Amino acid sequence: MKNLFARLTVGKVELPNRLVMAPMTRNRAAGGLVTELTAEYYTQRASAGLIITEAVQASPRGQGYVDTPGLHSPEQVEAWSAVTEAVHAAGGRIFAQITHTGRIGHPVLYPDGGLPLAPSPVASGMQLHTADGLLDHPMPKEMTLDDITQTVADFVAAARNAIAAGFDGVELHGGNGFLIHQFLADNTNRRTDGYGGSVDNRIRFAVEVVQAVSDALGSERVAIRLAPGNTYNNIAEADPATVYTALVRGLAPYNLAYLHIVEYGTRQITELIRSEWPGTLILNPHPAGHEGPATPEVGAAALRDGVADAISLAEMWLANPDLPERVRAGGPYNTSDQASWYGGDHRGYTDYPTLLGLPVRAGEAPRVVGPAPHSQRSQIAPVMLQEELWQRMRALPRVYMAPTLVSVPHARSLFLPDGVGSGPETAFQKGREWTHIHPHHDGSLHLTLPEPVKDEVERAGWGVRHPEHHSILVYGPRTQGELEVVWRLVKLSYEYALGESR
DSSP states (O other), X not given: OGGGGSOEEETTEEESSSEEEOOXXXXXXXXXXXXXXXXXXXXXXXXXXXXXXXXXXXXXXXXXXXXXXXXXXXXXXXXXXHXXXXXXXXXXXXXXXXXXXXXXXXXXXXXXXXXXXXXXXXXXXXXXXXXXXXEEOOOOEEOOHHHHHHHHHHXXXXXXXXXXXXXXXXXXXXXXXXXXXXXXXXXXXXXXXXXXXXXXXHXXXXXXXXXXXXXXXXXXXXXXXXXXXXXXXXXXXXXXXHHHHHHHHHHGGGOOSEEEEEOSXXXXXXXXXXXXXXXXXXXXOOSSSOSOSOOHHHHHHHHHHTSOSEEEESHHHHHOTTHHHHXXXXXXXXXXXXXXXXXXXXXXXXXXXXXXOOOOOOSOOOSOOSSSOXXXXXXXXXXXXXXXXXXXXXXXXXXXXXXXXXXXXXXXXXXXXXXXXXXXXXXXOTTTOOXXXXXXXXXXXXXXXXXXXXXXXXXXXXXXXXSSSSSEEEOOOSSHHHHHHHHHHHHHHHHHHTTOOX
């Protein structure tokens, strides 16, 4: 599945791989505000080629579910800014998915208690899940021309807010039976004016939203997600091939960052769209429609068949924050807890184990570790814990102290498996790098580890790659619990040196 790890440029953003995190509603934004837990959730998944956030409502009337986030107030912009800052600090890239749910809504969600808006007064037949039970969706209010103009403006305002919050771009939600999709579908759009009836009229609202947001942000920061033939939220489309061919042709001149297609047993339509779309296409692949969550294997096949440039996965990312490393290793994969998909706390949200099962290190990283004058280095590891770690290392079989490095100011000692030479110059070079365990006065250690393990150590906050060598600097332990984590990494480095590591 090497094709999943080829680089790709979308708009002006370079992706390190083609494993995109699909948008997933998680209902953990009380009052429309994301939290520190949201930042942790997305930051854990910063190794994605691109993160597309959960659907974010463009306006109060655009909300369709409880505890979903918005981008229509200064407080929401500030809250999202903490998320994007954390993701970017972890080396990630993130687009905000902006939505208006249309008829999928209820007066209890809106400050004014009004009705949901929709292209036509056609009830969804669905229900809103609340803490007090299920509430039937009411008959929506048919949008006037002024309503349509205002809603386009709401999309633009939310997109501007997304950029102000630090997002790399926005994805407009045109699927899942929400407002843009409702204008496209013939069972929800029964208008007789310029926004209904003919195919050209039914695609008009989608094109106008894309045009307005592209004019505001620049098209390289704008994308759209479509779900041809998807029946979610009681959508019915009599001729999706014709509608979406016309829509893609109408969107092509805008040179968007990408087009995101969700298929559901609609591979023929995907292939048709691919032939019409001149730009980057991201696919959420379900060629058969009922095969369960999209998988890396199905995604790699889609890339190989040429129907997509990148693959979006949902449940796989939800349960596997280190998905690229697991794909490289051929698994295993965590199974998601469906009971915690929507709403709740950290359980089923930020507590899925990584490949090594490293917990996230609490607190800020030390400012100075590794090679530096002793006077400039923080004593981040208590002396007693340093000594315990030292004694455990000395007890490892087949190690010796390299006397040539004892006098180096920043090195306490250098341990290597024995019988491999007279000093560090010949020790386990293997044509790549030294394999060594190298403690510092401040309790931090140089460890040589496999690349996926280094990625996990950095992502979980236990260390940073050395800027000049192939090793990673692992922070010294501050507690007995942290000592056990660091000791696991020391043993893994030692086993790696002996050729016994995975």
